[in-house]
Amino acid sequence: MKLRPATILPLALFAVMGGVLVIGLNHDPHVMPSTLLGAPLPAFDLPALDEAQPKIKSASMKGGFTLLNVWGSWCVSCRYEHPLLMSLSKDKRFKLVGIDWRDTKAHADDYLLTNGNPYAAIGTDQGGRTVIDLGVSGAPETFVVDNAGTVRLRVPGPLTPEIWAKDVEPLLKDQGPAS
Amino acid sequence: MIAEIGHFALLLALITSLIQSTLPLVGAQRQDRSLMGVASFAAMTSFVLVAIAFAALATSFMMDDFSVRLVADNSQTAKPLIYKFTGVWANHEGSMLLWVFILVIFAGLIAAFGTNIPQALKARVLAVQGMIASAFLAFVIFTSNPFIRLSPAPAEGSGMNPLLQDPGLAIHPPCLYMGYVGFSVAFSFAVAALIEGKVDAAWARWVRPWVLLAWSFLTLGITLGSFWAYYILGWGGWWFWDPVENVSLMPWLLGTALLHSALVVERRHALVGWTILLSILTFSLSLIGTFVVRSGVLSSVHSFATDPARGLFILVIIFGATGGALLLYALRIPAVRKGVPFAIVSREAGLMLNNVFLVVCAATVFFGTFWPLFIDMIGRDKISVGVPYYNLTFVPLFAPIFIIMVAGPFLKWKRDDLKPALAQLFWPAWIAVAVGLVVAVATFGNHVFTALGIALSTWIILGSVWVLIKRARIFSVSFDQSLSLLAATPRAYYGLVMGHMGLGLVLLSITCISTWQQENILSMKPGSRTTIGPYEITLQSIAQVPGPNYVAEQGSFGIGTGGAIFRVMTAERRFYPLQRQTTNQTAIRTNLISNTYIALGDPDGQGGWTVRLYYHPMAPWLWLGGCLMALAGFVSLTDRRLRVGVAQKKLVPAKAAVAGAAS
Amino acid sequence: MSRIIFAIMLMLFSVGVAHAVLPSEMLTNPVQEARARAISSNLRCLVCQNQTIDDSSADLARDLRLIVRERIVAGDSDAQVMEYVVARYGNYVLLKPPFQMDTALLWLLPFAALILALAVTYATLRGRVVTDDADEPNDILKGD
Numbered sequence: 001m002k003l004r005p006a007t008i009l010p011l012a013l014f015a016v017m018g019g020v021l022v023i024g025l026n027h028d029p030h031v032m033p034s035t036l037l038g039a040p041l042p043a044f045d046l047p048a049l050d051e052a053q054p055k056i057k058s059a060s061m062k063g064g065f066t067l068l069n070v071w072g073s074w075c076v077s078c079r080y081e082h083p084l085l086m087s088l089s090k091d092k093r094f095k096l097v098g099i100d101w102r103d104t105k106a107h108a109d110d111y112l113l114t115n116g117n118p119y120a121a122i123g124t125d126q127g128g129r130t131v132i133d134l135g136v137s138g139a140p141e142t143f144v145v146d147n148a149g150t151v152r153l154r155v156p157g158p159l160t161p162e163i164w165a166k167d168v169e170p171l172l173k174d175q176g177p178a179s
Numbered sequence: 180m181i182a183e184i185g186h187f188a189l190l191l192a193l194i195t196s197l198i199q200s201t202l203p204l205v206g207a208q209r210q211d212r213s214l215m216g217v218a219s220f221a222a223m224t225s226f227v228l229v230a231i232a233f234a235a236l237a238t239s240f241m242m243d244d245f246s247v248r249l250v251a252d253n254s255q256t257a258k259p260l261i262y263k264f265t266g267v268w269a270n271h272e273g274s275m276l277l278w279v280f281i282l283v284i285f286a287g288l289i290a291a292f293g294t295n296i297p298q299a300l301k302a303r304v305l306a307v308q309g310m311i312a313s314a315f316l317a318f319v320i321f322t323s324n325p326f327i328r329l330s331p332a333p334a335e336g337s338g339m340n341p342l343l344q345d346p347g348l349a350i351h352p353p354c355l356y357m358g359y360v361g362f363s364v365a366f367s368f369a370v371a372a373l374i375e376g377k378v379d380a381a382w383a384r385w386v387r388p389w390v391l392l393a394w395s396f397l398t399l400g401i402t403l404g405s406f407w408a409y410y411i412l413g414w415g416g417w418w419f420w421d422p423v424e425n426v427s428l429m430p431w432l433l434g435t436a437l438l439h440s441a442l443v444v445e446r447r448h449a450l451v452g453w454t455i456l457l458s459i460l461t462f463s464l465s466l467i468g469t470f471v472v473r474s475g476v477l478s479s480v481h482s483f484a485t486d487p488a489r490g491l492f493i494l495v496i497i498f499g500a501t502g503g504a505l506l507l508y509a510l511r512i513p514a515v516r517k518g519v520p521f522a523i524v525s526r527e528a529g530l531m532l533n534n535v536f537l538v539v540c541a542a543t544v545f546f547g548t549f550w551p552l553f554i555d556m557i558g559r560d561k562i563s564v565g566v567p568y569y570n571l572t573f574v575p576l577f578a579p580i581f582i583i584m585v586a587g588p589f590l591k592w593k594r595d596d597l598k599p600a601l602a603q604l605f606w607p608a609w610i611a612v613a614v615g616l617v618v619a620v621a622t623f624g625n626h627v628f629t630a631l632g633i634a635l636s637t638w639i640i641l642g643s644v645w646v647l648i649k650r651a652r653i654f655s656v657s658f659d660q661s662l663s664l665l666a667a668t669p670r671a672y673y674g675l676v677m678g679h680m681g682l683g684l685v686l687l688s689i690t691c692i693s694t695w696q697q698e699n700i701l702s703m704k705p706g707s708r709t710t711i712g713p714y715e716i717t718l719q720s721i722a723q724v725p726g727p728n729y730v731a732e733q734g735s736f737g738i739g740t741g742g743a744i745f746r747v748m749t750a751e752r753r754f755y756p757l758q759r760q761t762t763n764q765t766a767i768r769t770n771l772i773s774n775t776y777i778a779l780g781d782p783d784g785q786g787g788w789t790v791r792l793y794y795h796p797m798a799p800w801l802w803l804g805g806c807l808m809a810l811a812g813f814v815s816l817t818d819r820r821l822r823v824g825v826a827q828k829k830l831v832p833a834k835a836a837v838a839g840a841a842s
Numbered sequence: 843m844s845r846i847i848f849a850i851m852l853m854l855f856s857v858g859v860a861h862a863v864l865p866s867e868m869l870t871n872p873v874q875e876a877r878a879r880a881i882s883s884n885l886r887c888l889v890c891q892n893q894t895i896d897d898s899s900a901d902l903a904r905d906l907r908l909i910v911r912e913r914i915v916a917g918d919s920d921a922q923v924m925e926y927v928v929a930r931y932g933n934y935v936l937l938k939p940p941f942q943m944d945t946a947l948l949w950l951l952p953f954a955a956l957i958l959a960l961a962v963t964y965a966t967l968r969g970r971v972v973t974d975d976a977d978e979p980n981d982i983l984k985g986d
Contacts, residue, residue: 414862414897416897419893446981520970520971520972521967521970521972522967522970522972523964523967523968523970528967531963531967532963535956535959535960535963536956538959539952539955539956539959542951542952542955543951543952543955546948546951546952547948550939550945550948554944554945557944560932560933560934560944561932561933561934562933562934562936562939562940562944562945563886563933563934563935563936563937563939564937564939564948565884565886565894565937565938566883566894566937567883567884567937567938568937568938568939568948568949571938571949572949572952572953573952576952576953576956588980588982588983589980589982589983590980591977591978591979591980592978592980592981593972593977593978594972594977595977603983646982646983649983650982650983650984672982675982700863700864700865701865702865780899789864789865
């Protein structure tokens with residue numbers, strides 16, 4: 001049985017493709033890379049959910065870690081991560097700031113009353129511009145911003161204890177003992 | 180109880196399939212007739228067992244047996260009965276069971292009706308079918324068992340995606356699977372031939388009907404899927420280059436090549452290597468399609484719930500089946516493929532060129548579908564490939580086929596002269612050019628591609644009919660003589676003409692829709708009027724209409740011209756409370772030349788509703804053309820020569836004829 | 843008669859279609875609106891998989907449609923508008939993969955494959971020797 005290159009070609013190509021598919025199995029097509037990683041937080045200046053409070057500015061997110069969490073009262077997955085956020089609100093290593101996306105004040109207040117308010121401050125983005133500047137495609141989404149105002153991590157989807165332990169904690173340890 | 184019977188039947192079927200995979204191969208090796216005979220018996224037993232399993236699942240759905248987890252997850256009592264039945268395959272587990280069911284149906288058909296096939300070949304073919312069946316039965320039983328019970332059983336099910344509750348769903352997947360799975364027969368025949376070490380005209384004669392059958396169903400399935408998307412999604416699109424659509428197009432392209440290639444093996448004992456390779460690749464792409472939809476590797480609007488474990492299982496099956504077959508191909512084909520030579524201008528050469536273009540087009544779709552995965556994997560970037568890519572690659576690469584396919588039938592086998600052969604097509608060619616010029620001028624040169632598309636479709640449609648005109652010697656003999664010549668024409672040639680014409684109509688439709696479709700999106704209140712295309716549309720009323728498991732907002736639109744209304748079109752938006760989902764039932768009115776399409780949108784909060792109106796010229800011919808192609812395949816199947824396997828008047832030299840007769 | 847006139851008018855002035863764009867979003871300047879449509883046809887709706895932002899009724903798609911139009915009105919060129927969106931979402935948002943290092947192969951492979959296949963086919967057939975049997979009549983045209 002002689003082997004000619006032309007007849008081996010289909011098998012060889014198939015082997016390559018097979019390899020691609022095997023590796024592809026372990027990858028999630030829904031995770032999208034962030035263009036912001038390692039870049040400064042895009043500038044924004046949002047009104048606070050509670051008009052009496054000062055505005056939420058990106059410029060003020062320096063000098064300490066910030067966890068920026070995009071949420072909405074209409075968002076089902078947000079409820080899933082809310083208990084974790086409530087427990088994180090006591091963590092002194094960072095400030096938990098929320099951005100309420102495309103929501104009415106009434107609905108947002110209702111949501112926070114029912115489920116608790118973990119946020120140190122909440123900005124409201126009715127037009128969705130800031131959220132798009134952040135490259136967000138769905139809620140919830142969380143960004144870890146460091147002392148210098150640089151985006152270190154983006155977590156699309158709900159925060160879970162596993163993601164927290166594996167991806168966020170190591171970043172927080174960077175900044176040294178709690179201030 | 181019924182579910183347990185079904186489950187047990189599946190386990191038994193796995194056993195019979197394993198027997199079917201092994202004993203007959205041994206028997207064929209040893210020429211042991213009784214071992215070879217096991218193949219048919221095992222195939223028919225597997226069929227009966229899987230039929231029982233399928234019936235058990237269908238019964239569970241139709242009787243609202245919510246103790247079966249699959250039924251609880253995918254059905255609800257309020258669903259109409261027909262959708263309870265079609266819901267059997269509207270989920271991963273049920274659709275895999277349907278897949279396996281069709282696989283054993285085909286094996287059973289070969290066992291029952293393949294009386295002409297030499298026993299050794301038949302035994303090997305059924306053995307390979309049995310291997311595939313065993314693999315997928317194992318997959319179903321161990322990773323996708325439809326009969327898992329739920330305890331305690333809920334009183335009500337969670338329903339089903341309302342998008343799937345539609346007559347289009349009743350036919351689209353089964354048709355598609357008849358296609359995908361049908362190509363397994365060609366695969367089995369190819370592998371059996373490689374094992375046997377022999378491919379001859381007789382082999383091609385037995386394979387061709389199965390390829391025709393699978394191809395016809397796949398064509399129908401894709402056409403129906405496109406039409407379904409058109410009327411259910413609410414914006415008049417009919418093809419999106421979505422990965423799951425692509426994985427149905429690739430087997431279709433290769434299957435078309437296979438269909439034509441097998442013809443050459445049968446008539447001329449040439450293109451043997453091509454035909455075997457295409458047989459292997461077409462089914463392999465069906466398998467890859469199955470993998471892609473269920474493994475989560477690629478995201479798409481179509482995907483079933485994804486599960487990497489299942490994906491891995493299917494991948495292993497693919498490695499075994501495709502890898503094994505390609506290895507066998509590499510080792511055995513050099514000895515097997517000796518064919519009869521043909522000149523560079525000949526019908527064989529034309530069909531070989533046809534193969535080349537179709538394979539390159541399939542490869543293009545493949546690249547576009549899998550490149551993002553590849554790039555993402557090597558960590559470079561996350562890109563996506565959409566319509567613009569395919570417009571710039573697939574379209575120009577497919578275009579030459581439109582020209583070749585008309586000329587092919589006018590070439591002689593073995594050797595021909597290009598000029599006299601093409602001269603027969605003088606009139607279709609120049610009429611097509613003239614039509615193209617007329618369109619170009621009438622549109623002031625703004626739509627060059629449109630003119631080209633219309634010219635090409637004229638070429639195809641006229642050129643296809645020209646075959647019959649030449650055959651019946653119209654204009655050369657009397658009308659009666661022409662009629663009798665036509666009556667004596669074998670159905671396969673009518674199949675050729677219809678099939679090619681169908682494609683021409685599809686091209687015409689696509690060209691016209693892409694160039695001249697119109698849209699009108701606006702807010703309308705009851706009583707307001709607007710125009711789309713040549714028609715005036717008046718929104719007469721909006722009513723709330725309850726349905727069995729939904730509540731609908733129904734808009735009545737009067738369509739007419741010159742102030743008079745000749746028809747009322749009804750468009751609905753349905754809200755399904757259980758799933759909290761909304762679907763569109765668009766209103767489509769056709770006069771066969773064009774479609775007028777109305778979709779009802781959201782209320783605008785000021786007493787009006789957003790209404791989307793479209794005018795699609797020549798749209799009906801997109802799907803009518805597709806159906807014509809499928810019909811062509813079925814018509815060809817009724818050709819007596821094909822089914823009975825009657826020996827063709829030998830066009831090959833005597834040596835090959837002896838080889839063919841001796842098998 | 844009006845139908846014929848209409849058909850002729852249709853042929854002369856055809857418009858592109860986009861399927862979820864609301865009347866309130868469309869720009870009044872038709873040239874700018876046409877630019878917006880052209881740009882949008884290459885932008886993927888990120889929450890719907892495989893639709894353009896013009897085809898999708900999702901909120902995010904609408905916001906992006908509005909941003910595209912805002913940037914056009916603000917004077918950005920087509921390339922700058924695209925860059926604005928890509929800067930935020932990466933190349934993934936483009937439906938037509940850019941021609942860059944890692945996609946060059948994607949664009950070139952189909953044509954390279956065709957050229958290679960045609961070359962091999964030609965080389966194979968050119969050397970063929972066909973034995974001089976009598977020519978067979980054309981079975982399709984002349985009857986079996």
